[in-house]
Amino acid sequence: MNSLRFLLASAMAAVVLSGCVSQPTRAPAVPVDRAEAERQDRARDAITDWNVTGRIAVSNGSQGGSGRIDWQQTGERYTVALSAPVTRQSWRLIGDASSARLEGVSGGPREGSDAEGLLLETTGWNIPVQALSDWVRGVGAGDGYGPAHIVYGEGNRPVRLEQAGWAIDYEQWQDGAAEPAMPTRLIATRGTAKVRLIVDQWSLDGTR
Structure with missing residues (x-):
C-alpha cells in the first residue's frame, strides 16, 4: 500500500495534466x-475490445496522485497498468x-472478488473500475x-453522464473522421x- 501511495504521490509532481483545475463541462445550448x-x-457500446493509453489523476480527499495509464479491455477482462516514469x-x-488482482503494492499482490472493493481496501480510493470501462x-x-x-451537446455526443x-463530464472528444468518435x-x-483521464491514443477492435 505504501509503495502505491508513493508511486502516485511522486507521479503527481512529475506528470502534468493540462486543465486539471478546469471546471466541469456544462451542456452547451446546441440542437441535438x-x-x-x-x-x-x-x-460505442458495441466496442468490446479496446486499448487506451494516456494520463490519469486520482484523488479522494487528502490522498491523490497521477501517472501514465495503459488500459487493455477484452470483453469483461481488463488489465490496467499505471506507471511513474521518474520513480520507475x-x-x-x-x-x-x-x-x-492488484500487483505492485507493498506486501505482495492483493486479490479480491471485485476491483472496486480491492482498491478501496488497499488504497482508500473509490474508483469504479467496472463502470469506468463503460463511461x-x-x-x-x-x-x-x-x-x-x-x-448531449455538440456533435450529438455526451457532455455529461450521471449514474x-x-x-462524468466529457471535456473533449476525438477530432477528424473517426467513427465512432x-x-x-x-x-x-x-x-x-x-x-x-486524458487519452493520448485509442485502439479499437471488436463488437458485440
Whole structure:
C-alpha cells in the first residue's frame, strides 16, 4: 500500500495534466438530434475490445496522485497498468466481473472478488473500475449501476453522464473522421472521489 501511495504521490509532481483545475463541462445550448445521438451511443457500446493509453489523476480527499495509464479491455477482462516514469515504479490491476488482482503494492499482490472493493481496501480510493470501462467510452454502465442520465451537446455526443451517484463530464472528444468518435478528456466525480483521464491514443477492435 505504501509503495502505491508513493508511486502516485511522486507521479503527481512529475506528470502534468493540462486543465486539471478546469471546471466541469456544462451542456452547451446546441440542437441535438436524439436519433443520431443514440446511434452513436450504440456504436460505442458495441466496442468490446479496446486499448487506451494516456494520463490519469486520482484523488479522494487528502490522498491523490497521477501517472501514465495503459488500459487493455477484452470483453469483461481488463488489465490496467499505471506507471511513474521518474520513480520507475508501477502497479497493475487485472480482473473481470468476478475477480481482481492488484500487483505492485507493498506486501505482495492483493486479490479480491471485485476491483472496486480491492482498491478501496488497499488504497482508500473509490474508483469504479467496472463502470469506468463503460463511461470511458461515453456510454452508461451495465447491470447493477441503475439508469444513466445523459446530457448531449455538440456533435450529438455526451457532455455529461450521471449514474450510481457519479457525474462524468466529457471535456473533449476525438477530432477528424473517426467513427465512432471516442472521448479524449473526461472527469468522474462522486463526493470527494475524483478520477480525471486524458487519452493520448485509442485502439479499437471488436463488437458485440
